[in-house]
Structures are given as structure tokens and as C-alpha cells.
Amino acid sequence: MPKNRYLSFLFAFMLLFLAACGNTETKDAAAKDKKAVEPKAEPIELILATTTSTQDSGLLDVLLPIFEEENNVKVKTIAVGTGQALEMGTKGEADVLLVHAPKSEEEIVASGDAINRKRVMYNDFVLVGPKDNPAGVSGEDIVAAFKKISEVKANFITRGDDSGTHKKDLGIWTSAAITPEGDTYISTGQGMGASLQIANEKSGYILTDRATWLAQEKNLTNLQIVVEGGKDLMNIYHVMQVNPEKHDMVNSTDAEKFVEFMINSKTQEEIEKFGKEEFGQSLFIRYTE
CATH class of the missing domain: 3.40.190.10 (Periplasmic binding protein-like II)
Incomplete structure (x- = not known):
């Protein structure tokens, strides 16, 4: 093959190769752009x-x-x-x-x-109360603690909202054969965090789940756990x-x-x-x- 024809052929081949590469890159870029602009489905x-x-x-x-x-x-x-x-x-x-x-x-x-x-x-329920613990409750016996709180007429805070915790404290009062009432029985109608704050302000006893207590404890400077660990507090x-x-x-x-x-x-x-x-x-x- 004459030299000039060979060079022409090589030059044409290179042009075709570069064009093909360019088309591939263009297609890839277009695909990426399309993917980038495609909106994600609304959740x-x-x-x-x-x-x-x-x-x-x-x-x-x-x-x-x-x-x-x-x-x-x-x-x-x-x-x-x-x-x-x-x-x-x-x-x-x-x-x-x-x-x-x-x-x-x-x-x-x-x-x-x-x-x-x-x-x-x-987790478990715990009874928390004022750090001076006017009812003198301690240990694991939650029913005995509720009886003592009632006897000394200490403030008891209940959520009063038909929550799981409210159902639990009502069940304990029933087991203690006591119908809580009067000015010392305070129903908040609020969630656990807010009810703990009210107990802290009023120096009252309150039943709470341990998770919320631990998460809120640093803000509850007047309260401490007084009864925990009983088998009926799961x-x-x-x-x-x-x-x-x-x-x-x-x-x-x-x-x-x-x-x-x-x-x-x-x-x-x-x-x-x-x-x-x-x-x-x-x-x-x-x-x-």
C-alpha cells in the first residue's frame, strides 16, 4: 500500500475512533445528567x-x-x-x-x-419521689409503697391520660385496695416528661418508665428513684x-x-x-x- 494511502487510512480510522469515544462520553454524560435531574419519588x-x-x-x-x-x-x-x-x-x-x-x-x-x-x-417502671422522701418508701414492694404514700398523704402525681403508665399505677392502687383521691392526688392529663416536671415542682411521687426517667433526670433536681426492681414492674x-x-x-x-x-x-x-x-x-x- 502506498505510504500516502496508508497515512490517509490511519487518519480516517483515528477520526472514527475519536468520534465513537466522544459519542460514548456524551451518552454517559447524558445518562448521568438524566439520573441527576430525575426527582426521587415523594415519600x-x-x-x-x-x-x-x-x-x-x-x-x-x-x-x-x-x-x-x-x-x-x-x-x-x-x-x-x-x-x-x-x-x-x-x-x-x-x-x-x-x-x-x-x-x-x-x-x-x-x-x-x-x-x-x-x-x-x-424496660421497667420505677417509683420516683422527693429526695427527702416524706413517705419513707424504699425497696422493691411497690404496693407497700403506694399504701405508705396514701397513709402519710404525700403528693402523688398521675398522668391521668389512660396511658400505659397511668393504667399501671391504677392497677397498683387497686392491688393496694385504695381509691386515690383528694388534693394530694394530682392528675396531670399530660405525657410522661411533662408529668415528671410537675412531680418535681410539687415534690410528689410518680410512677415512670425508666427510659424517660433517665432521659429527663438531669432536669429533675428534686427527685430520686425510691422503689425499683420488683417483678411486677416490667x-x-x-x-x-x-x-x-x-x-x-x-x-x-x-x-x-x-x-x-x-x-x-x-x-x-x-x-x-x-x-x-x-x-x-x-x-x-x-x-x-
């Missing part, structure tokens, strides 16, 4: 009705962003007393429930308003879906995902380590079935 809303203790303790601030990111879901949290949360379930006003009143939970499952109930975690949390067959407007797909999220090993590890660094102990203990 679907999931309504979580839960007790104030999961909110006040800060646990949900850790767990919910993980769930939202993994599932492109926006969780709308409604933190109320467990009784109100369960009522939202019976009305189909929530998609998923995270609560801590086992007897009442069993009732809503039996009625068919909730399904897929799973045990998630536990505080168990369950998660459950609102039944889509009975309430057809609920987001059952993401509610089921949330139930599975709460009991998977990764989430359980997050629950187990929550609070350890700050408080030296877990605020909740994993407790899956």
Missing part, C-alpha cells in the same frame, strides 16, 4: 401512634430516620397515651401502633382492629399493624414493613445500645419473640 406517609415514652426518651429520633431512608417513607408520629394510641387504631386513624399496655393490646387484637402484634423491647412494648381488612384506608404495606423493621436484628441492636454511652445503661432491652 409515602405512615402514621405511627405511640406512647410518649418512646418519644420523650429520644429512641424514635434514632430509629425513624433509618426506617424512612430505607423505605422512602415519611413517618408521622403521634405521641399520646397508650389508651389514645389504641383508640386511634380502633378508628383506623393510624397505620401502626407502638405501645406498652399488654392487656389492652390483647383486647384490640381480639376485636380484629389490630394484627401482626410483635414484642419489641422492655414494662413491655409491642408493635402492631392496624388491620387493613377492617380499616381499608390504612397504609398496610408500610405498616407491615415497620413491624418487621422493629424486630429485625439490626434495629434490635440499635435499641440495645440506645442510651448506653450517655447513661451507662440501655434505656430499652431487646425482647423479640
